[in-house]
Amino acid sequence: MFILGLTGSIGMGKSATAEMFRTLGIPVHDADATVHQLMGPKGRATAKINQVFPGCLAENGAVDRQKLGAQVLGDDVALKKLEAILHPMVRGEERKFLRICQLQRRKIVVLDIPLLFETKGEKRCDAVCVVSATKAIQKRRVLARSGMTQQKFNVILKKQMPDVQKRRRADYIIFSGAGFRVARNQVKKIVQEIQG
The missing domain is CATH 3.40.50.300 (P-loop containing nucleotide triphosphate hydrolases)
Structure with missing residues (x-):
């Protein structure tokens, strides 16, 4: 069984990406x-x-x-x-x-863990997929959340490994800023590659 770790900083589109794996019939454990x-x-x-x-x-x-x-x-x-x-x-x-x-x-499962690298969770995975977007898109998405402030956002970001470091350590990267269709195709490609 292939264990794929799925991670990404706040507002990068990780939850939407996890849903795309589910749609393809891949079981996802959401931390x-x-x-x-x-x-x-x-x-x-x-x-x-x-x-x-x-x-x-x-x-x-x-x-x-x-x-x-x-x-x-x-x-x-x-x-x-x-x-x-x-x-x-x-x-x-x-x-x-x-x-x-x-x-x-099951051939493939996904562990959806926001702080995957921060908690050394990648050691439990066969590969890691990082969901990423531009800083501008990330900020817009996060600040649109109810009860979110710039100060809270800054505190959360401090707890998370910078996106650039996550991408460096990733086996796969999904860019969520280009729309759902593009992200869905990237997810399909990853699943096909792992199954192949």
Whole structure:
């Protein structure tokens, strides 16, 4: 089974690209979606996070990402505590996903991990695909998100490896700034190459 790591900095179009792999029938494990699940109303990480970061729950019992963000953004010690709770759980879910795909005799699977290089996740992959776009496109996409500010964007960028370094370390690069059709063709080409 070929494990393709999919990554890209914020606003580069990684989620849309992951969807293109899914459309081709490739199973995708989404680390971000797993985090959302773990921090949901009945999520496995919710109580533990609220214990370490009191007052971060929403009315529905899920972790309120805005409240949690206010406690961890820009605070490395707090962020490390949060990662110590979430990362092992996310890895556990990833292992479960890979086991299921192995049993289903899947030829290719995708691990969609935003901080793939930053967490040394590339070591668990056979190849890495980086989704990239120009800085102008990235900035426009990110600042269009609800609740996003230039300051928050800067903090997030500081946590992420620069796009140019990611591209240098990639086996495949998908440029998402030229529209969906171009990106879809790049995804198809990658899948064909791996299958071939």
